[in-house]
């Protein structure tokens with residue numbers, strides 16, 4: 236029995252979601268009284284690899300392969316499948332990121348391991364192995380029981396707190412033989428999102444809707460985001476009209492996020508919008524219409540004109556930050 | 561070019577979800593639609609077929625209750641349909657059914673939505689690909705095919721990536737790949753006579769089961785702050801909610 240976790244990196248650096256996944260896996264290992272091994276694929280510094288021990292990994296299997304620069308899900312699956320076999324993994328944890336979404340289903344078939352994707356908490360029971368996830372795009376919660384011998388969990392970013400305090404992990408080189416024929420996807424171009432903070436990873440999000448009247452008024456939204464160190468998001472019509480890029484569109488047909496703070500400005504709070512943001516820990520709504528449905532889903536609300544409230548908010552945030560620096 | 565588009569039958573996006581005894585969705589008053597991402601996949605398959613020739617087959621794993629939506633897919637323009645007559649309770653089971661049919665019939669491109677909006681698993685596409693040992697491009701925002709090669713754009717962490725892959729392959733569709741169409745009268749008329757084949761499932765295991773459901777905890781009442789005292793909000797977020 237042992238727990239395996241895929242420690243994802245982006246351009247050689249681990250992300251917060253990686254530390255969350257390692258912490259989550261290590262906690263399951265602790266409950267099962269076994270060890271947690273992390274797999275790292277690609278060029279990450281030795282120090283960072285050892286450092287995964289801080290989050291509870293006891294061993295790191297390090298895979299270097301010059302060909303593995305882009306996301307080749309079949310090859311990642313091959314590596315993780317071999318790693319799972321080599322450590323006798325009974326439980327496998329992966330982040331529910333785009334990378335995780337590409338790999339987890341394939342690995343699930345390879346290991347014939349039942350997969351709970353988008354888990355939001357630790358297993359509620361280890362036997363039968365039961366994990367809670369959202370369903371109906373955030374409108375419901377469901378408990379999923381895995382009956383296969385090996386269990387897999389893909390954990391939603393920002394839903395599990397990192398644990399720290401462990402000692403350095405032992406790093407071992409792991410090099411399964413990958414035949415050339417397994418590389419089937421050719422990367423032609425990577426277009427990095429220009430935004431300073433990726434929306435899916437952001438802890439704080441400032442979002443605005445049609446109430447902003449036009450793209451020319453987004454300056455104050457960006458100022459607020461900058462003052463807070465937040466990512467920016469928007470409602471669907473705003474993206475559809477081209478006021479904001481599509482990757483900012485949150486909701487049922489956009490991306491689902493669960494930041495610590497979601498500030499919704501001039502957004503009515505339609506059910507499809509709420510589906511994508513309802514798991515935010517704290518929701519602030521600023522809307523000129525006191526009947527806007529969003530207030531029912533909010534923790535804090537201001538009924539007022541965004542054009543006067545938001546600039547004041549920017550100043551107040553700057554003042555707070557200045558006082559704490 | 562032979563396309564297989566997998567469609568699932570899900571509650572309309574405006575549905576107010578309720579559960580019966582926490583055992584499953586209470587279907588009273590719920591209208592079912594083709595999963596929106598599957599419809600994006602279907603539309604893109606039809607666009608490519610119309611430009612380059614070929615056939616588009618839709619496949620649904622599920623009960624007869626989904627037939628109106630299968631007919632809708634035919635009305636939008638699919639050539640024929642297959643329904644595997646089995647409850648789609650587990651992604652692995654569903655993927656085994658689809659892979660079995662795909663192996664028998666031989667498709668060039670297999671498309672699904674990026675996820676279904678009921679279980680939000682994002683599992684079926686990758687599972688089919690692994691079962692068939694072919695590549696899968698998940699969360700694809702663009703798809704073009706020239707000859708035996710496809711070029712796709714997909715979402716990756718931190719941006720987008722343009723990739724190419726040889727046929728056959730699986731892809732899961734994300735918003736951006738196409739704009740869904742509304743079926744026209746002629747489509748609706750011809751859909752009635754297009755073939756819809758019902759087949760029995762092959763043996764496959766279910767390795768997961770949703771055993772209980774509940775609604776997310778209700779929010780506490782919203783604390784209202786005067787628009788003349790915006791700094792109070794910042795205070796509350798800092799000292800009470802402790803999020804900034």
Ligand SMILES: Cc1cc2nc3c(=O)[nH]c(=O)nc-3n(C[C@H](O)[C@H](O)[C@H](O)COP(=O)(O)OP(=O)(O)OC[C@H]3O[C@@H](n4cnc5c(N)ncnc54)[C@H](O)[C@@H]3O)c2cc1C
Pocket residue numbers: 443444445446447469470471472473484485486487488489500501502503504505506507508511521522523524527539540541542573596
């Ligand atoms: C199948 C389907 C899927 C969908 N998916 C999504 C999705 O993923 N995401 C999504 O967002 N939507 C989605 N929608 C659309 C959704 O139903 C709403 O139409 C949309 O969310 C509304 O956007 P909005 O709140 O920006 O605009 P509106 O509904 O027009 O709301 C604007 C708000 O701004 C307020 N306002 C106006 N002026 C001011 C001011 N000066 N100061 C402060 N407030 C002001 C108004 O009171 C109003 O509440 C979907 C719809 C369908 C049918």
